[in-house]
Amino acid sequence: MRLYHVSKSYMAGQYALHDVSLEVRRGEFVFLTGPSGAGKTTLMELIFAAEQPSEGQILVLGRNVARIGAGAIPALRRRVGVVFQDFKLLQDRTVEENVRLALDVIGTPRREARARVFQMLKSVGLQHRRFHHPLSLSGGEQQRVALARALVNEPEILLADEPTGNLDPELTIEIMDLIVSASTRGTTVIVATHDHGLIDRYGKRVLRLENGRVVEDHPAASSSIGASA
Amino acid sequence: MSRVLMLIAIAFGNALRGIRRASTTSLLAVLTIAVVLVLVGSAALLVENMSGLLDEFGAELQVTAYLEPGLPAEAQRELAERVGSAPGVEAVLLVDEAAALARFERIAGGAELLAGLEENPLPASIEVRLRADARTAESLAVLTDSLEGLPGIAELAQGQEWIEGYARAVALARGIATGIGIVLGLAALLIVANTIRLAVYARRDELDILALVGASRTFVRVPFLLEGTIQGLLGGLVALLVVWGAYELLLPQVRFGLELVLGRAELHFFTTVESVRLVLAGAGLGLLGSMTALVGAGSET
Ligand SMILES: Nc1ncnc2c1ncn2[C@@H]1O[C@H](COP(=O)(O)OP(=O)(O)O)[C@@H](O)[C@H]1O
Ligand SMILES: [Mg+2]
Numbered sequence: 470m471r472l473y474h475v476s477k478s479y480m481a482g483q484y485a486l487h488d489v490s491l492e493v494r495r496g497e498f499v500f501l502t503g504p505s506g507a508g509k510t511t512l513m514e515l516i517f518a519a520e521q522p523s524e525g526q527i528l529v530l531g532r533n534v535a536r537i538g539a540g541a542i543p544a545l546r547r548r549v550g551v552v553f554q555d556f557k558l559l560q561d562r563t564v565e566e567n568v569r570l571a572l573d574v575i576g577t578p579r580r581e582a583r584a585r586v587f588q589m590l591k592s593v594g595l596q597h598r599r600f601h602h603p604l605s606l607s608g609g610e611q612q613r614v615a616l617a618r619a620l621v622n623e624p625e626i627l628l629a630d631e632p633t634g635n636l637d638p639e640l641t642i643e644i645m646d647l648i649v650s651a652s653t654r655g656t657t658v659i660v661a662t663h664d665h666g667l668i669d670r671y672g673k674r675v676l677r678l679e680n681g682r683v684v685e686d687h688p689a690a691s692s693s694i695g696a697s698a
Numbered sequence: 699m700s701r702v703l704m705l706i707a708i709a710f711g712n713a714l715r716g717i718r719r720a721s722t723t724s725l726l727a728v729l730t731i732a733v734v735l736v737l738v739g740s741a742a743l744l745v746e747n748m749s750g751l752l753d754e755f756g757a758e759l760q761v762t763a764y765l766e767p768g769l770p771a772e773a774q775r776e777l778a779e780r781v782g783s784a785p786g787v788e789a790v791l792l793v794d795e796a797a798a799l800a801r802f803e804r805i806a807g808g809a810e811l812l813a814g815l816e817e818n819p820l821p822a823s824i825e826v827r828l829r830a831d832a833r834t835a836e837s838l839a840v841l842t843d844s845l846e847g848l849p850g851i852a853e854l855a856q857g858q859e860w861i862e863g864y865a866r867a868v869a870l871a872r873g874i875a876t877g878i879g880i881v882l883g884l885a886a887l888l889i890v891a892n893t894i895r896l897a898v899y900a901r902r903d904e905l906d907i908l909a910l911v912g913a914s915r916t917f918v919r920v921p922f923l924l925e926g927t928i929q930g931l932l933g934g935l936v937a938l939l940v941v942w943g944a945y946e947l948l949l950p951q952v953r954f955g956l957e958l959v960l961g962r963a964e965l966h967f968f969t970t971v972e973s974v975r976l977v978l979a980g981a982g983l984g985l986l987g988s989m990t991a992l993v994g995a996g997s998e999t
Contacts, residue, residue: 517910539915546912557907561719573708574913576701618911 470516470626470657470698475525475535477511477681485511487681489525493659495625495698498652498689500668501661503678509661512678513628516659517549518542530625530698547575549626550619550656552648554634556611558603564590564614565599571622589621590614593647609640616644620651626698627651629660633667641667657698705917713924716897724929727893727987731933731980732940734882739941739968739976741875746972747965748868761826761841761856769822769850777850778824786832786841791825798822821852883983886933890987894926895994923988930984934977941976942967 470493477486486508493499501509514520515527518534527535530548537545550571558567565586572582590596593613603611612632619627629648633641645660645667652658662668668675677685717724763781765774771794778792793801798820832841842854898905908918945967968976 543909543912543914543917546910551910557903557910559904559907570907571911573704574908574911574917576705576708578700578704579707622911 470530471526471528472515473526473528475515475522475527477508477515477520478523484681486515486522486678489678489681489683491676491683491686493657493698495657496652496655497698498649498658498671498673499660500671500673500675501659501678502663502665502668502675503684504663507678508681509678510630511681513551513630513659513661516626517551517628518545543574547571547622548624549628550622550624552612552615552619552627552629552632554631556603556608556615556635558611558614558618560602560604563600563602564595564606567603567614568599568618568621571618575622585621586617589617593617607640608635609637609643612636612640612644613647616647620656624656626657627659629658631661631663633662633664638666642670645671709917709920709924712921713928716901716921716925717928720893720897720900723893723896724925727890727926727929727984728933728936730889731886731930731983732936734886734983735934735937735976735980736940737882738875738879738979739937740944741871741878742972742976743941743945743968745868745872745875746968748864748871750966752865752868760828761838761845761854763824763826763845763848763851764853764855765822765824766850766852767821773850774822774824777848780848781824781826781845784826784841784844786828786837787826788829788832789827791827792822793825794822795820824851886983887987887990890926890929890984891990891994893929894922894988894991897925898922898991919992922992923985926984926986926988926991927981928984930980930982930987931977932980933984934980937980938968938973938976 472489472491475486475489476484478484489508489512501512503509511520515522516529516534518537522535525535526533529545532541532545534545559570562570565583568586568589569582572585577585587596587599590599593616595610595613595617598606598610603614606614612635616629616632619629627648632648633644636644641664648658648660649671672690674689675685675687676683677687765777769777774792774794778790781787782790795818799818802820826841826845828838828841832838838856842856845851845854905918949965
């Protein structure tokens with residue numbers, strides 16, 4: 470994944486992102502940090518084509534998403550899992566149905582989809598909850614469901630925007646461990662957080678944004694570097 | 699292939715879920731379509747039966763030329779031959795005075811009515827049957843024009859004016875029914891569109907999430923189109939049942955009157971094809987309505 474001189478401005482003269490250039494390699498794990506309003510969410514939205522940059526080019530999985538047509542966005546999204554602070558689960562569907570959504574949109578046959586959802590829920594420790602509805606789950610459990618939905622399609626990239634922002638410290642570690650283990654299986658991961666304890670704990674690469682600019686790019690303690698994602 | 703089938707199954711599932719979730723507004727949409735199609739359907743049935751009668755009367759349409767009294771038999775036959783070669787004529791039948799009297803006695807059930815008269819008061823006539831392609835007001839006019847001047851013909855009698863009036867009434871009824879149908883159809887369309895727009899609005903969170911997990915535009919839209927189509931289909935079925943019920947219940951009540959006015963009461967209901975067409979009209983309304991809604995809700999979907 471590569472960004473070349475990317476700027477995003479929602480209002481004339483004000484930049485949510487300003488001249489950001491960076492590269493994230495395949496399988497790399499990156500913490501995106503910085504104060505509220507620094508542009509973390511905006512950066513992620515540009516990567517999964519929820520927003521278009523005002524300037525610059527963005528290469529994701531070999532595509533220039535700065536110029537992506539509306540018709541090509543779904544294909545991109547199937548290769549990029551996303552997780553948010555507020556989980557974004559459907560309350561009128563069971564846990565299984567929520568996770569299955571990512572497989573339903575590509576028409577995965579029901580039997581195969583259920584098997585994969587079961588395996589995925591098992592890996593986040595929620596297989597016994599698959600017929601429950603999200604509201605009957607704790608916040609940590611709901612985020613694990615969201616994570617399962619993001620990962621069930623085996624995406625090449627996982628974007629997590631303050632995934633533990635609503636969780637207490639114990640659950641935060643639980644979720645982060647799951648995200649880190651996804652990265653060890655080869656998924657490129659970007660996690661936005663302003664939890665310094667978390668960043669210190671994992672010793673990964675840290676990109677620090679302030680006022681829409683990258684002010685720090687701190688490499689991982691021990692890096693394993695592959696091709697650009 | 700199984701993926702396509704799966705996507706279709708999911709689309710149906712989502713459409714039905716949508717209908718179930720908004721059952722009240724869905725029911726309203728179904729009923730609106732049903733009411734509109736009941737009105738349009740009854741009007742169509744009426745017009746169709748009227749024009750069916752028109753065709754039948756047209757088939758029976760014939761011109762009768764009454765001959766001047768005292769015309770010798772030889773002259774009558776010559777006249778009949780000339781009439782037979784007139785434009786649009788298929789066949790002629792010469793009914794002389796004696797035959798007319800015989801026929802009258804047969805119909806009236808006896809000779810008593812005319813028994814007191816010394817002379818046979820009935821005129822001879824030539825009955826003209828028209829070719830199928832000549833059973834129109836125009837060719838009828840041409841024919842009567844050419845017959846009117848012939849010596850020996852006293853009077854021409856034909857059902858033309860009656861038929862023309864009736865044809866005008868049918869055309870008028872058809873026009874009014876079409877006009878009302880279009881207006882009501884548009885109203886139904888807007889109501890379905892509104893129902894679907896509400897459904898889109900109610901499910902915008904879901905649509906956001908679908909977009910995040912890579913749902914195509916088609917995946918998002920098709921369930922709404924199906925939802926509208928299913929509502930329309932149900933509305934069409936309800937309408938068909940209502941019109942059929944009304945036809946079965948009401949017809950016996952008016953049969954006697956019909957027989958009196960029309961000479962017969964052989965009305966018919968929609969054929970199977972026409973019934974299917976009525977139901978499909980409902981489905982079409984529903985589909986168009988939901989398409990309208992999606993155009994309006996472009997950014998959400
Ligand atoms: N949709 C939007 N419309 C207008 N301004 C926005 C929008 N999204 C973000 N911004 C602005 O862009 C800047 C960066 O926001 P954001 O990317 O959400 O930062 P962060 O996620 O780091 O808190 C902020 O000043 C925010 O107000
Ligand atoms: Mg943010």
